[in-house]
Amino acid sequence: MLQIKCVGHQFEREIGFIAALFYEDPAIHYVQDWENCSHQDIKIELCCESQADGVHATGHLLFADQKHTFEYDRPYKELSEKDMRKTAKQAISYTLLTLLERHTGVEQGWGILTGIRPTKLLHKMLQSGLSREEAHRQLREDYMVRPHKLQLLQEIVDRQLHVVPDLYQIDREVSVYIGIPFCPTKCAYCTFPAYAIGVHRRNVNPFLAGLHEEIRSIGDWLTRQDLVITSIYFGGGTPTSITADELDELFVTLYKHFPHMDKVRELTVEAGRPDTITPDKIEIMKKWKVDRISINPQSFTQETLQAIGRHHTVEETVDKYKLAMEMGLTNINMDLIIGLPNEGMQEMKHSLQEVEKLMPTSLTVHTLSFKRASEMTQNKERYQVASREEILSMMQETEEWAKKQGYVPYYLYRQKNILGNLENVGYALQDQDSIYNIVMMEEVQTVLGLGCGAVSKLMRPGSGVLSRWPNPKDPKTYNDTYKQLIEKKLQDLDALYSDK
Ligand code: SF4
Numbered sequence: 001m002l003q004i005k006c007v008g009h010q011f012e013r014e015i016g017f018i019a020a021l022f023y024e025d026p027a028i029h030y031v032q033d034w035e036n037c038s039h040q041d042i043k044i045e046l047c048c049e050s051q052a053d054g055v056h057a058t059g060h061l062l063f064a065d066q067k068h069t070f071e072y073d074r075p076y077k078e079l080s081e082k083d084m085r086k087t088a089k090q091a092i093s094y095t096l097l098t099l100l101e102r103h104t105g106v107e108q109g110w111g112i113l114t115g116i117r118p119t120k121l122l123h124k125m126l127q128s129g130l131s132r133e134e135a136h137r138q139l140r141e142d143y144m145v146r147p148h149k150l151q152l153l154q155e156i157v158d159r160q161l162h163v164v165p166d167l168y169q170i171d172r173e174v175s176v177y178i179g180i181p182f183c184p185t186k187c188a189y190c191t192f193p194a195y196a197i198g199v200h201r202r203n204v205n206p207f208l209a210g211l212h213e214e215i216r217s218i219g220d221w222l223t224r225q226d227l228v229i230t231s232i233y234f235g236g237g238t239p240t241s242i243t244a245d246e247l248d249e250l251f252v253t254l255y256k257h258f259p260h261m262d263k264v265r266e267l268t269v270e271a272g273r274p275d276t277i278t279p280d281k282i283e284i285m286k287k288w289k290v291d292r293i294s295i296n297p298q299s300f301t302q303e304t305l306q307a308i309g310r311h312h313t314v315e316e317t318v319d320k321y322k323l324a325m326e327m328g329l330t331n332i333n334m335d336l337i338i339g340l341p342n343e344g345m346q347e348m349k350h351s352l353q354e355v356e357k358l359m360p361t362s363l364t365v366h367t368l369s370f371k372r373a374s375e376m377t378q379n380k381e382r383y384q385v386a387s388r389e390e391i392l393s394m395m396q397e398t399e400e401w402a403k404k405q406g407y408v409p410y411y412l413y414r415q416k417n418i419l420g421n422l423e424n425v426g427y428a429l430q431d432q433d434s435i436y437n438i439v440m441m442e443e444v445q446t447v448l449g450l451g452c453g454a455v456s457k458l459m460r461p462g463s464g465v466l467s468r469w470p471n472p473k474d475p476k477t478y479n480d481t482y483k484q485l486i487e488k489k490l491q492d493l494d495a496l497y498s499d500k
Contacts, residue, residue: 001041002026003041003042003043003044004031004043004044004045005030005034006048007046011089012030015092015093017114017115018093018097018100021097021100022104043061046058047059050084054073055091056091057091057092057095058070058095068099094111098144108146108421109145109149110145110149110423117412117441117442119411119412132154155408155409156409156410156412159408159409160410160442163435163438167438167442167444171444171446171462171464173445174222174229175231175436175439175446175447176233177232178211178215178451179235179236179451179453179454180236180242181195181236181451181475182194182200182242182475183241183272184273184276187310188307188309188341188375189369189376190374191374192237195474195475203476206475208242208249208250210482211450212253214451214485214486215250215254216253217486217490218257218489219256226259227259228259228260228263229258229264230266230435230439231434234268234269235270236451237452238272240276240277247284248287266291266292266435267292268290268291268434269290271293271294271324273310274295274312274317274319274321275316277320277323277324279323282323282324282327282329292333292434293332295332296317297351298310298336300317300350300354307340307383309375318358321358321360330361331362333360333361334355334362334363336351336365337365338366338367339367339391343386344386345393345394352397362432362434364424364425364426365425365426365427367423369416371415406429406430407428407429408427410426410427411425443457444459449470449471453471453472453473455470455471456470456471460496471485472485
C-alpha cells in the first residue's frame, strides 16, 4: 500500500497516473500523518510550494530501512495561473516518479508523460517555433523523457513529415473511418466493437442499410463542402467478415457519393483475420483500388492463437498473405503482439523469423494491453504473461530486428495498462507508411467515423481543437438510431464548418 501525504497541493489524479506506471492497480491511501501506517507500507510525503517566480517540490519516501529524498525547482516568469498550476502538477509528478524509480530500480523511458501522445507533443513544440534542441531539452528536463525514447520520437516525427509533407496544413482535408463491427470470433484481449458474425448474422443487413445511408449522407455533405479526402480506412471488427457482394455494394455507394475520389491518397481495408480472406474479396478490393490491407498474424505460435480465441491457423495467415500478393494486393501490413499469454522471447523470435520470410511492407508491433472490458482482463488469473523485464527485452529485440530488416518506425502510441508501460510502434519499409495511421494518431485533421463504434474526431480547420463524436458501439443500437444520428452529425458538421 502507498501511504501518501500531500502538503500544499491535492494532485491526486497525477499521483495516481505516476503510481500506475510502477504498480498494477496501486492501492493509494492519502493520509495526514503516519500514525496508522504499518511498516509494510511505502510512505511518501510530497510537498509543493508555488510562488510568483517558480515552483519548489520536495519528496521523501520511507520504506523499511530505505529512505529517499528528492528536491525539484522549476523557475518561471509571468505564467498564467493555469500554467502555474500545470507546472506545479508536473513538479509533483517529476518528484514522485524520481522517488519511485529509486525505490523500485525501474526506469520509466517516457518519464512523466501519461495521457498524451508523445509524438503529438513534439510536433506541437516544433510547430510553435521551438528549435529541435529546445524541444528535446524540454522533453528531457520537464518531462524526464529518456534519450532513447527522444531519439525514437524524433525519428518518427521526421518520417511523418517526409510521408505527409503538408501534415501541419492537412486540416483543410478530412479522412474517413468506416467501422464494420463483425469478426469470425472475439479475441480474448479485444475491446473493439467486434461481434461474432455467425451469432449476429441477423444484425448484418440492418447494419449495412444504416451504413449505406451514413455513407450517402456524409458523402453528400463532403461534396457540398467541396472537401478533399486524404485517406479512407475500413476497420472494425474485420470488414472482410461480410461477403464479397456486401463489400462490393459498399464501395459502389462510396464511389458514387464521396467527392474527389481520384485525390484520395490512401484506401485501406483491415482484412485482419486471415479466415475472412477469399479470392473474390481480394478481387473486389482490387477492383475498387484498395491500396493497402492488413493481414494480422498477432503470433506465429499455434497454441497462442488458440489461447486468445483466434480460430485460424498459422498456415492460413501465410497462405492468405501469399494469395493476396499473387493476386496483386502487395501493400500488406501485419500486426504482432508482444507479451501474449505464455509467450516469451523464444516465441517472439519465432514470430519475427516467420515475418522475415514474408517481409510485409509494414509491421505494427503492439505490446499487450489489459483493457478493462476484455475477456482477458476479466479472467486475468487464467492467462500467464511475461514479466516486465522480459517484455522490455522482447521490445528491444523487435526494435533491433526491425532496423536490420530496413523497417523504420513511423507512428507510435501508448495505452493505459500496457505491459511494461511500453508502446505500440508502426514500422514500414521505405515509403510504405500508412498515411491514415499518421493523420489519425497525430490528430491533425477531422476524421469522420462512420458505422459501428466509429468515433469521429472533428476539427474546425485552423483551430487545432478536437471534439469527439462517437457512434454507437453495438449494431443493435446503431440500427435503431442511425437516422437520428446522421441528422445530428450533419447539424454538428454544418455548425463546425460554417464559414470555414
Ligand atoms: S480480429 Fe481484431 S477486432 Fe476482431 S475480435 Fe480480434 S482483435 Fe477484435
